[in-house]
Amino acid sequence: MRLTYRRNRQKVQDMAQNLYSDTRGRSERPVTFTEAVIDGLAAGGGLYVPEHIPELSLDEIGALAALPYAQRAARIYEAFDIDLPADTIEALMERAYGDNFDDERICPITSLTANTHVLELWHGPTSAFKDMALQCLPKFFSASAKQLREQGKLDHDFMILVATSGDTGKAALEGFRDADGVSIGVMYPDGGVSDIQFKQMATQRGENVQVWGVRGNFDDCQTGAKNVFGDEAFAARLRDEHGVALSSANSINWGRLMPQIVYYVSAYAQLVADGKLGLGDELDVCVPTGNFGNILAAYYAKCMGVPLGMLYCASNENRVLADFINTGTYDISERDFVLTPSPSMDILVSSNLERQLFELTGRDASAIAGWMDDLKRERRFRVDEGTFAKVRETFASDSIDNATCLDTIKRVFDEHAYLLDPHTAVAYQTAENLRGENPVLIASTAHWAKFGDNVYRALHGIAPGAALPDDVAQLSGCELNELIARETGRDDIPRGLAELDALPVRFGEVIEGGTGDIEAAVTRFLDHLND
Numbered sequence: 001m002r003l004t005y006r007r008n009r010q011k012v013q014d015m016a017q018n019l020y021s022d023t024r025g026r027s028e029r030p031v032t033f034t035e036a037v038i039d040g041l042a043a044g045g046g047l048y049v050p051e052h053i054p055e056l057s058l059d060e061i062g063a064l065a066a067l068p069y070a071q072r073a074a075r076i077y078e079a080f081d082i083d084l085p086a087d088t089i090e091a092l093m094e095r096a097y098g099d100n101f102d103d104e105r106i107c108p109i110t111s112l113t114a115n116t117h118v119l120e121l122w123h124g125p126t127s128a129f130k131d132m133a134l135q136c137l138p139k140f141f142s143a144s145a146k147q148l149r150e151q152g153k154l155d156h157d158f159m160i161l162v163a164t165s166g167d168t169g170k171a172a173l174e175g176f177r178d179a180d181g182v183s184i185g186v187m188y189p190d191g192g193v194s195d196i197q198f199k200q201m202a203t204q205r206g207e208n209v210q211v212w213g214v215r216g217n218f219d220d221c222q223t224g225a226k227n228v229f230g231d232e233a234f235a236a237r238l239r240d241e242h243g244v245a246l247s248s249a250n251s252i253n254w255g256r257l258m259p260q261i262v263y264y265v266s267a268y269a270q271l272v273a274d275g276k277l278g279l280g281d282e283l284d285v286c287v288p289t290g291n292f293g294n295i296l297a298a299y300y301a302k303c304m305g306v307p308l309g310m311l312y313c314a315s316n317e318n319r320v321l322a323d324f325i326n327t328g329t330y331d332i333s334e335r336d337f338v339l340t341p342s343p344s345m346d347i348l349v350s351s352n353l354e355r356q357l358f359e360l361t362g363r364d365a366s367a368i369a370g371w372m373d374d375l376k377r378e379r380r381f382r383v384d385e386g387t388f389a390k391v392r393e394t395f396a397s398d399s400i401d402n403a404t405c406l407d408t409i410k411r412v413f414d415e416h417a418y419l420l421d422p423h424t425a426v427a428y429q430t431a432e433n434l435r436g437e438n439p440v441l442i443a444s445t446a447h448w449a450k451f452g453d454n455v456y457r458a459l460h461g462i463a464p465g466a467a468l469p470d471d472v473a474q475l476s477g478c479e480l481n482e483l484i485a486r487e488t489g490r491d492d493i494p495r496g497l498a499e500l501d502a503l504p505v506r507f508g509e510v511i512e513g514g515t516g517d518i519e520a521a522v523t524r525f526l527d528h529l530n531d
């Protein structure tokens with residue numbers, strides 16, 4: 001069935017709704033969009049996917065350029081036929097993509113050459129691309145919970161519990177702050193995040209937010225969170241005493257993925273409107289990849305009819321995805337986790353790859369369930385030859401080592417007077433290595449000032465991981481950014497980062513990472529909220 005987007009609201013309501021089934025075929029019944037957002041993960045461990053991917057004609061895609069970004073997003077959600085009223089969707093998008101972004105185009109494109117275009121996904125409140133989804137998901141979450149409550153399918157509120165290595169926590173805090181019927185607590189490894197990342201979280205505004213440092217590393221935080229999620233007695237107590245269920249709202253939630261499809265459709269339309277691309281011309285896309293959410297969104301945009309060519313998957317030294325795309329085997333059985341200048345891509349298990357394989361196998365849930373079981377038991381899986389051929393047709397991939405990443409920042413600054421963050425630098429170099437004839441769109445996922453220490457290393461020829469000079473090492477994150485801005489003659493430090501030293505620190509509590517310790521902290525927070 002082919003869905004086209006339409007402005008006729010009555011018609012949308014008359015249609016059969018687009019439902020969501022799961023990648024492992026283990027859900028009892030398909031669910032609605034609002035249910036998929038609230039559930040996050042399907043029963044049996046699979047990920048929700050929409051049963052129908054809507055298609056847009058080239059003219060419909062081109063026409064989006066005439067609309068503000070919020071309305072481009074609303075059009076695409078309506079095409080997915082989600083079970084929220086069209087005027088609710090439009091109102092939510094006005095709030096998700098408004099003056100919380102520092103550029104009214106929301107994600108503007110900077111063209112470095114006639115056929116190298118950088119899609120800047122970091123103009124949101126936390127200066128990283130997670131904002132593109134996390135300014136939107138919480139609004140879907142609150143609206144979905146409200147609708148399910150009204151339908152008598154839900155009788156409680158939510159608390160989001162997030163373990164973060166840095167970026168996601170801040171973006172989630174900012175997204176869920178003051179959301180209806182939802183509170184949020186974030187745990188980060190004490191001493192394991194940068195000065196900027198710490199201050200971004202510790203100064204978080206909002207009545208419904210809490211932040212804890214956890215003694216230990218990111219793994220300890222994540223394991224702690226998992227144990228709390230698995231404690232049924234604790235869940236029952238939260239329900240009875242606080243009327244609250246825990247949720248994670250993590251990157252496998254369809255409500256986080258769908259907003260990412262929008263910017264690929266939108267960017268294509270914009271390049272055409274700006275005369276940089278002919279309507280129908282192919283555009284290749286290069287994405288710095290960790291959990292595979294961002295690049296999967298590009299794939300879905302392609303399925304919707306956007307003329308995208310090759311999808312380039314950029315890896316850092318944690319090259320499990322590059323190896324998979326080049327060999328057909330996903331293998332973490334003997335792979336060490338490497339620390340790189342692009343920490344948001346430091347990953348071994350890339351969860352959204354499961355959705356991608358589901359699509360490339362022609363939606364073969366039993367194949368996916370088998371591979372995911374292999375991964376769990378043997379820490380590896382190998383796809384069949386037919387699926388591998390599909391992978392090779394759709395993707396190409398390369399990995400960029402730490403030194404090359406920093407060299408790329410310096411080279412691009414020298415050649416184009418444009419400053420890349422380390423994640424975007426990995427994508428830039430991957431595109432250089434793999435590109436063919438088509439113009440390339442590079443997904444730029446963070447502002448350089450979020451990663452000032454490595455940008456400084458890059459500009460001064462200091463090796464990755466090497467100490468900064470003493471006088472530089474003493475600077476706060478904000479002061480270091482000001483130094484870089486002076487040296488490079490820029491004045492583009494986002495306000496949310498520039499003001500951090502001046503904001504009051506609200507959260508400084510450090511807790512142990514044991515299940516009981518985290519549960520006690522959660523309980524104290526909820527008690528305090530109810531006062």
Ligand SMILES: *Cc1c(COP(=O)(O)O)cnc(C)c1O
Nearest residue numbers: 289290291292293294344445446
């Ligand atoms: C999360 C993140 C990525 C990786 O995106 P995925 O969707 O997980 O592949 C890349 N760069 C930055 C800056 C990020 O925060």
